[in-house]
Amino acid sequence: MIKKTITKKDFKPNSRQVGGFRRCIINYSDRGWKEKHMQYGQAYKEMMSDFLYYSPNIEYDDMSLHEISILKQMAEIMIKRANENIKEIKSE
DSSP states (O other), X not given: OGGGGOOOOOOOOOHHHHHHHIIIIISOSXXXXXXXXXXXXXXXXXXXXXXXXXXXXXOOOOOOHHHHHHHHHHHHHHHHHHHHHHHHHHHO
């Protein structure tokens, strides 16, 4: 398990991590897309990829236990949204 090898407990999120969390979790969904599956895909990519690494010009802390906890919360939210989307598509 990855947590066993990490000793750092906390981290300071950069602007990309804060903004992505706000756009994808708090203010979901991406209004640039009409289709729910595209909104979902955009949020997934931004949260799961950009949260970990976006650009060589943005500083990212070493992985911490707190960051893993946030990633786990985001993944749980995305699973819930996926199930809601599947249910909605099946009812159409």
